[in-house]
Amino acid sequence: MQALIAGGGVAGSAVACLLGPGSLLIERERAAHDKICGEFVSHEAQSYLARLGIDPLALGAARIDTVRLVHGDRVAQAALPFQGLGLSRRALDEALLAHAEQAGAVLLRGHAVRSVSPGELEVEGHGRLSAPAVFLATGKHDLRGMRRQPTQEPEDLIGLKMYFALNTAQQAELAGHVEVLLFRGGYAGLQLIEGGVANLCLLVNRTQFKAAGSAWPGVRQHLEQACPHLAGRLRGATELLNRPLTIFRVPYGYVHTSGPTDWPGLYRLGDQMGVIPSFCGDGISIALHSAFAAVRAYRDAGTTAYHQRMRHDLMGQIGRAGWLYRAGRAQPGLAVLAARAWPGALRWIARLTRVPPWALADT
Template identity: 30%
Template sequence: MQRIPNAVRTATSSELNTDVVIIGGGLAGLISALELARAGHAVTLVERKTYPFHKVCGEYVSNEVRPYLQTLGIDPTALRAATINRFQVSAPSGRSLYAPLDLGGFGISRYTLDHELYQLGKAAGVQFLLNKQVDDVLVTKDLFIVSTSDRSTGETQTVNSRIVLGAFGKRTKLDKTLDRAFMRQPSPYIGVKYHIKTDFPTDLIALHNFADGYCGMSAIEDDKYCLCYLTTRSNLRQYGTIPAMERAVLCQNPQLKAVFENSEFLYEKPEVINEISFSPKQAVENHILMTGDSAGLITPFCGNGMAMAIHGAKLASGLASRFLKNQLTRLELEQRYQREWSAQFARRLWIGRTVQRLFGKAWLSEITVQALGVCTPALRGIMQQTHGTPIAV
């Protein structure tokens, strides 16, 4: 039996047997669960929260996954998603460039999309363990033993499965328990998200740069907009509070100043996540198949994380189903998943990290926007390199 380093076992009050445990109920976890349940497997999904809930996310979805989502029963039009086909990038001075989005996409909140997938998962027979966290994972040759606890009552439960998928997001305690390499390198980034109502084109996704960060903005359903930005902890420490930092730093960009001064903010307080890491990750850790942000996080500049999570979930669930049907050995499963995941996403993630270095610093952002203005095809080329081809359905 292999023990995950630093894990703490707890006494259990109940035990459950299943084919698959999925840790995390975001996009990657929900789609993996839905696919595996519809393939005839017993699926248990463990999620720390209770649906519906908000997540720090840009909430733009590339059309590369739209036909696939429709085969699952998700109709963006019926969910009132916004149609997006243009891109804007601005330097800290407010100087802007515009370009068409070749594939285009749609804007929809995670609150709405995840809840819709949750309902489909329940109908397909997925067993959801909500408001629970995973405390421990033990791995034997043929069995995973997953220990969970209720976040409200502390009641514990053990779930036994043949396979585990990790879809627990950008950065969690479980990453530390697994002793994943990226967790050993502190990250300076924090993410902040609001929903707002404002006067802004519904077909445009914008990326506004400011000192040590950038802010994405695009329409979602019901005449609302997602406003989500990445900045550094040092920016926040310098000004003490998020509102003070926004006034002192973000609003130096005239584009953002107009948004903050002329919009209705719909959250009492923003959604915030700390220490976001864009360092490379392994798609397989301790025999767990990682998917979504757990496998690799694309930079916000590329605006394609939701599509990658969806695509990765399809890949992981397809191979996992073949393993459960005894068509692949565990070694074949893990090697194929790592290889195919890298073939699909490694270059896109590398390009995203490379492009991110051109933005964030005020002077460098100004030079980059000016250079891209002289050579507009270069901007379109960057966007094309960070988007995939439509998923075959």
């Protein structure tokens, strides 16, 4: 094998699609599954997917043209500066993996990478595998041997996701919109995905999570009390998962700096390269952007140039997103009032928190 790819999410499977024969992708999950994600697919992500031959609309994605910012029962609304889509990660990630296999990559599913060392991966059930290039795409959390530098953002947020079946009127009110709901201790995103299913994905801090009994019913009750708008959206709605998906300790604000855990031939992708606050809905774009840039660097400039380039591409975007996150968290009511007074602000924020056009132009 010429290349080993650890992780078969968006970033890893995009690399496998681009490299094709000679690449081996190792994914710890055996089969298609739900993932914690708001499932907002931004315009740039759609462009990269088109380059890979994937059409989210053909997979049933819902169109999203408008953003609503909500605090309590106050709502500010603005047209997005681009068309977004709502598509489940179950569908998107499976489509990418299928494309990778068609392109000639070998997939090893149901086996976890245990540790990483220069030129090698230790893989559950397969021992040590080696190759000149290793693409690290295992997502938010650290792998043994690859601990990341700590981030500035407090890692106190707990992520939860639940799918809902809404009634026809509720579905019609949500169609075409992504709703960002600000509440004490966190924020949530609500939007439709394929099949008219509503995805509620939220982040809540530990204090508020504990105050809500550290369990989903209490969290849902807290949200609905804090946000009558959301209570209306979910009245009578059926929960479609037995229990919510959860995630802890997401290293928001992380951008990789080259250091002692790097070696020539190692490429960090997606969330292993940089983690943007979730409200931006741009992590999928960053993952795809990193995949295209890494494969290009693998063919010419090499690892050091790749990591320097990605840091340059992402620092501004992730920094601005962190600043906006802190501002919204400190003054949620004011954020909605400001967005109502100046609807252009939401469009401006949507633009500022994308992978910059000059970076996209160079992949």
